Amino acid sequence: MKNGGILQAPLKKDKKPRRVRCGRSCCVFFCLFVCLLLVIFVLAVGIAALIIWLVLHPHSPQFTLESAQIPTLQVIQPATQNQASAAATVNADVILSVQATNPNRKISIYYEVITVYISISGAQIGKTQVPAFFAGHQNITLLVAEVKAQSVPVQSSVSTLLQSQISQNHISLQARVDVKAKLKIGRYESFSFWVHTRCTLVVTPPSGNITGHLQSHSCHMVL
Secondary structure, three states, rough: OOOOOOEEEOOOOOOOOOOOOOOOOHHHHHHHHHHHHHHHHHHHHHHHHHHEEEEEHOOEEEEEEEEEEEEEEEEEOOOOOOOOOEEEEEEEEEEEEEEEEEOOOOOOEEEEEEEEEEEEEEEEEEEEEEEEEEEOOOOOEEEEEEEEEHHHOOOHHHHHHHHHHHHHOOOEEEEEEEEEEEEEEEEEEOEEEEEEEEEEEEEOEEEEOOOEEEEEEEEEOOO
């Protein structure tokens, strides 16, 4: 363009600065960084757990059935057989002696809840709780749990089976011990956990003044 005989070059527009874009590479880098942190964390926790296990070598508490006494065990048939709602009932008194063992040399155990159940042919007839207690290193404590059943209704199949076993002088009972406990290492206390013990008992029935006693048993523990 001419302006007083002087040619002027056209004005150039200033270019906007380009933005630096991370794009996909930044996302990939961030994901790799997070994964690396997770791997390091998992490895650290695993190494710490391995060191603790090697130093303390922890063992779960153990429960052993020492004896069982049956002062009372009766099956009472309904007075009226014609009523559909009538059911046989069971009266029972079962006393179990259970040995609780803490096999750990450096770990104490606090037993928070101990519940004992007694069943006949899968039908629960009673339960009781043992008071909470503290067990030091390599401690052995003898627990006595008495389960009483008073007029507990049972199905006819259970009452018939129980009467048959009483006449044969051997009765099969099922005992269950559910324990809620936590470990103590110095000042540190672990979270609470459950230990379940299941036992099958064969006992003699009581007769007159003679108390029924344990003949044989088998137990297994479930964590």
